Amino acid sequence: MPTAPSILIVDDEFGLAEMLREMLREYGYDVSLAINGRLALDILKERPVDLVITDMMMPVMDGGELASEMRTSETHRGIPIVMMTSLPAAIPRQDPRFDAVLRKPFTPEHLLTTVRRCLDGSPPANDSLPALNPRADALKVRDPDVSR
Numbered sequence: 001m002p003t004a005p006s007i008l009i010v011d012d013e014f015g016l017a018e019m020l021r022e023m024l025r026e027y028g029y030d031v032s033l034a035i036n037g038r039l040a041l042d043i044l045k046e047r048p049v050d051l052v053i054t055d056m057m058m059p060v061m062d063g064g065e066l067a068s069e070m071r072t073s074e075t076h077r078g079i080p081i082v083m084m085t086s087l088p089a090a091i092p093r094q095d096p097r098f099d100a101v102l103r104k105p106f107t108p109e110h111l112l113t114t115v116r117r118c119l120d121g122s123p124p125a126n127d128s129l130p131a132l133n134p135r136a137d138a139l140k141v142r143d144p145d146v147s148r
Contacts, residue, residue, distance in 0.1 A: 005119050006030040006047075010040040010054035010066060011084070020053070023108055024115065037061030041069060044076055051118055053102075056085040067097035080118040 007024055011017040012035045021031040032049070034040040038061040040052065052070070054063035061069075063083055070076040081097065086104040095101075100114045 004028050004030040005050040006032070007051045007053060007115065008032050008034060008040060008043060008049045010034045010037060010052060010058070010063065012036060012055065012058040020111070023111070027112060029115070037063065037066030037069070040066055044070070044079075049079060051080050051082065051115060053082045053084060053115075056083055056087065064097065071097055082114055082118060 007029050009017050009020050009024075009031060011020075011033075014033075014035070017033050017035075021033055024031045032043055032047075034043055036058045037054070040054070041061075043049075044052075052066075054066055056063040063085075067081050067083070070079060070081060080099040082100045082102060083095075083098045084102045084104060084106075099118050102111065102114055
């Protein structure tokens with residue numbers, strides 16, 4: 001029996017990370033959480049993962065620093081990394097540290113499409129994909145730290 005792909009979600013916003021974990025578990029993924037990049041590196045030393053999804057802005061070690069550390073590590077450099085951000089100019093689309101960028105808010109369908117593409121090695125999803133579900137606007141993942 002094949003094992004479920006493992007995903008590490010790195011975000012200091014626990015409510016968002018927990019919501020993403022539950023959503024991805026419903027689709028059969030094995031999901032772990034870390035609240036910053038330093039703790040993510042500790043988890044990566046203990047167990048392999050197939051994909052890292054990280055927020056950009058976090059205390060201790062942010063998502064950019066985490067990605068840089070992973071890309072220089074012999075052990076972790078091949079793990080796909082998806083960056084989540086609500087800051088439009090924070091990450092250029094061609095940043096070589098990241099395999100894909102999810103700009104908040106994003107739909108569950110967009111998250112799942114991005115995860116699947118990164119895990120199977122397909123080209124990264126366009127981060128402005130329209131929702132596949134007409135109800136998706138009600139389900140958009142928003143950054144609680146950004147006022148609207």
